[in-house]
Amino acid sequence: MTFRPLTAGLASVLALSASMALAERTDIVFGLQLEPPHLDPTSAAAGAIDSVLYSNVFEGLTRFGPDGSVGPGLAQSWEISDDGLTYTFKLAEGVKFHDGTTMDSEDVKFSLDRARAEDSTNAQKALFAGIENVEATDPTTVTVTLKNPDGNFLFNMAWGDAVIVAPESIENIKTTPIGTGAFMFDNWTQGDKIELKKNPEYWGTPAILDAVTFKFISDPTAAFNAMMAEDLDGFGAFPAPENLPQFDADPRFKVLIGSTEGETILAMNNKMPPLDNVKVRQAVAHAINRQEIIDGAMFGYGTPIGTHFAPHHPDYVDLTELSAYDPEKSKMLLEEAGVSLPLQLKMTLPPPSYARRGGEIVAAQLRQVGIEAQIENVEWAQWLETTFRGAHDYGFTIISHTEPLDINIYARPDYYFQYDNPEFQALMADFSVESDPDKRSEMLKTAQQTIAEDYVNGYLFQLPLHTVAKTGLEGLWINAPTQASDMTGVSWSE
Template sequence: MGQSLKRGFVSALALSSALIAGQAWAKDDIIVAMQLEPPHLDPTSAAAQAIDSVVYSNVFEGLTRFMGDGSIVPGLAESWEISDDGTVYTFKLNDGVTFHDGSAMDAEDVKFSLDRARAEDSANAQKALFAGITDVSVVDPLTVQVTLGEPNGNFLFNMAWGDAVIVAPESIDSIKTNPVGTGAYTFAEWVQGDKIVLERNPDYWGEQPALAKATFKFISDPTAAFAAMMAEDVDVFDNFPAPENLPQFEADPRFQVLVGSTEGETILSTNNKQAPFDDLRVRQAVAHAIDRQAIVDGAMFGYGTPIGTHFAPHHPAYVDLTSKSGHDPEQAKALLAEAGYADGFETTLHLPPPSYARRGGEIIAAQLAEVGIKAEIINVEWAQWLESVFKGKDFGLTIVSHTEPMDIGIYARPDYYFQYDNPKFQALMETLNTTTDPDERTKLLGQAQTMIAQDYVNGYLFQLAKTGVAKAGVQGLWVNAPTAAFELSEVSWVE
């Protein structure tokens, strides 16, 4: 009798386990690891990629949005009409959209958001996206009209950026710590230094996502990242910081490795107004001191595409200009001598936390030292980098990956942190903005890439690869990154 009871218990346990296994596909939560923690959660007032990684499309939405293939599709605007002269956009908004606090999202909120972004005192990191807007008018609660001073072929593209999401006036005071958007997920919790939790919005106006909960965990150390993934403590590491470990994950059936491209031009940013970098010959010398492939191989274990200008190689208009700044230490020394620095000089190299910066910085410092440039490495946290480098412009050199899509227009902003001021380039960008013919735009983009390469504005290193690791059962992940985001709407577990 005892044995019968035991066998019955074992059978019941087996049945229970089978049921649990059969229902494994119903898992509706996910843990996503990130290397950087956002400084706050307002994408309309900071340049930190980590903000969009959490909130883009998940919490906040714009009039248009990026899809995983880079295409632009309707967002909060269900449709739009463009005037014959290309200067007036009339957006028809989706009906029944509410913010997470229950208030209705309407044309007044769109007007508020766009006017706030383009205001004189705007803190928007991409304020230039809105510079061409001359008026935003409410036609009716579901219709808003945006007037441009001149046609802009990029306008719908610009409205898809995280910096252009729609926010409500009543939520602005606490938006950095309690974001209130219209997206499929609501903000639930932020444990500083540990995690941010999002929960499915039951009142979402669009299609309900499969996942009920997403936890974003912050793991800055590459060794800890590897340990957490191998222990299956996290489900996805969207941009895995230790590429040398990817072959091990590829060989393990528990995981999948997703290698794609990003919009991240990784550059040795140079302070063009700080001596001696205000001398073209010095900037050119820096460019020739750099061995891009050695950096890609040494810091990224081969993941990354060398670039010679600030433009993504996968874009149809890309021009390969790597030969203009080929590795040539002797030429670098000659240029330094010509500029009056035969014995070299000292400068600073500020490195934010990402592996491409910290690892790449060590290699670059060694390469610069070979031509007489002594770069003092200063490791900074992301918030420090934003404050001292990006805002304060207190640096000589720094390494950062610009992940905003097709952002060559930043070189037309003299007050941007690397402080490149070329009226000819600014005029070229104005012409590009008013040009709609595809062939002519490609020609102008080629001229723009060439101009900044010839001015050696920055040291152009490589296009950042997207190296994601996930458990085998996760599906719907972006392979490529058309913008900096971990978009949850299509993510689910395999049934």
Template sequence: MNVFASALGAAAIVLASASGALSARTDLVLGVVLEPPHLDPTAGAAAAIDEIVYANIFEGLTRIGPKGEVLPALAESWEVSDDGKTYTFHLRQNATFHDGTSFDAEDVKFSLERAMAEDSTNAQKVLFSAIESVEVVDAATVRVSLKHPQGSFLYNLGWGDAVIVAPESAEGNKEKPIGTGPFKFQNWARGSSVTIVKNPDYWGEPVALERAEFRFIPDAAASVTALLSGDVQALPNMQAGDALPQIEADSRFKVVIGATEGETILAMNNGKEPLNDLKVRQAISHALNRDEIILGASSGHGVPIGSHFSPANEAYVDLTGLYPHDVEKAKQLLAEAGYPDGFSATLKLPPPNYARQGGEIIASQLREIGIELEIIPMEWAQWLEQVFTNKDYDLTIISHTEPNDINIYAREDYYFNYQNPEFNAVIEELELTADPAKRNELYGQAQRIIAEDAVNGFLFQLPKIGVWDAKLEGLWENSPIQANDLTKVRWTE
């Protein structure tokens, strides 16, 4: 018997066992606040959809990276004509959909024409309004012609609303999403979680995770318990509240506070009395104490805003001083508007803590000037139907997490019921402008118009309070787009 060889064999077995024991885990449970109404990002406005499927299950021609940059995705490259009106996209030739169907130029044509169609249910149909035509040059090449140059076109194609879907599976994407991404949909346990698994046939760099579960935890206290017990390993947007200092002191976790594109507003129905009166809206704006609201609704981490624009954007204009907190001024404006004793209104609140907690604070602040609010808590689906779709509301609190979305104030049928031809003209010029400096100037004009019109009560930029296991890496610090991109996430042991 060769004792030396036997010893080497035994050592190899021990080393192999140790290696297996120390190998990094490949599963992940993330806690998310809201359950999406469905899983098709091309047919719904809820951020909760993109927070699960964006970059994980579905991909667009371009994608938005962690710093807000435009990156190639299903289009590996493109050329733009000298007049800025023609984009020629060269597509990935080894991509397939999760059901095995091929990806090619016909899918791109189908997806873009579907999104821009007259009967489109796309919540961001305006993203595609500049498109004149979509032409299949060959299986790997698409030519998109625009009605006019559009400086934001490549960025727009990176939104979740612009992902590419297949005609064979598009109608079923709400319940069983089928994309080209690095993860495949596995299961949706209603009221509990959505599970995705690694796509072994992905065209790009394979992901490290074999399985990820998005678990719905709307209750802040329950999310803290789930984290501390190890039931969840990451809360990308944690409602930490008073528990944050305890978590920060625990070496098992990383606490990463970043920025989002979430303009948190007290939205007002500008088409409904008495909120159709500028002086009433100005009175409400003066009654709001942002510092109190930020402390109570975002654990003090929100950044004050005075218009619908992110402070992280280079075109941001600080308009927070336009309507300073001034109760006497607010009462004076109400009296001038014909409401010396105030009035009653409803405040419909969706589930997130920033809305529910912020609502209580705002109701107390408006009570000081004679406005009595009936608080009506709503589930997400109710809010989308009654407030967002049917415009059946007086006031509501919501974070608009879509990037650079100030153009929503120019939409004819948007739930704010706001119309201003001067603002619309600025947005129209912005659409035609590619020069960055000129675009920033126009963004500044747009911010000032809606701030002066007190269209909504502009509160704060929603912070991204990310908390996750200290051994995890690759989760985004900031949220330039509403997403939990897992493509670079891995365990370090």
């Protein structure tokens, strides 16, 4: 039997057939590294929850767009009083939760009152602290009165922590999330995947896809193999940047390189001796070689930062020189602080590759100046319980803060790195009520300078967003103004 190569014409026909087959698909299998600990975005700090549910299943009064802008969500319009204290939201009509119950102003009142209640477990409770009162004026009108004017209020309402939930379904929200979004929760096979299906009665622009499966693969090598085998259609925040050139050269795939709001930091426990001494924290900062971490853990992807602020923001101040790599200065500062060497401190590392890989490099750098970082790799739920909450049982940890414009977390002395600076707290309080753009800009610059000079944390790099996808997949976010895998506009191209 003789085999002949395909003619050009036949090859074209097959290529066209493959393209048409993709275009006919109405489902997607999308990889993520981190599995959510549960499915309630209003009671946990885990960004992995928003990665699956933000915009897809749950919606807020406002929402972030792919460019970071804040636009209408469940609130289609709003009016702001002249004194900046009263926001009157007009809700979209005909909105139903996935269980068939009506979403109205009483649900908005319930959600905001629950988030700001004394016993609230909302991880971003500070977003709601400025609310004085919420009134369900009529079924489609909500009036929110603030204690003081807040130029960030509409921005705050776009966070995943501010999505609207219903009292009827709140009891089981952690395992059976009921929202208003274009997709409905279908199934969660823990340790493996979460499946969503199209909401046939969605109030807004319907989703194009009929089904979305989020597949959780924590190991970078396994993620690479799954993509190459085409078991996945895409992978968000791809955990193996060393493989990106291989995908880029393969016509089956495309690589999207974008930015995130993720300030990746070596967080320090500011209340744990001797890290309660600013000289010791400064010594840690000068022992870090940022570029070595970016090259070794991120294969060159990432922008060095010297404070907790995104470099793409117009008010960013480059303060990297304040903590430039200088191991001899580190040794001098440790000696001045009277620290006995070697200094042993626990470093807890959550699952993301930037943390595990970066932690090994940081530990080696700290060792050069006499600091022994004892690495403890923990799963996400354990990190949340022992490092982020509770007794804050850690000396160092590496984490990327993916929330937008979140420098105000440094005004919370009970936050996990336990930085307590009354002057900074007063600055953020003034910022929250200031409406003049120029004054707000100066305040943000002062805030960046303050935490950099206090060496609250070791500031490493701004986390990039690497997405690998099949060539025919369209509509994925390139940048991540919030931690989300928004599938509401995703489709297969012809």
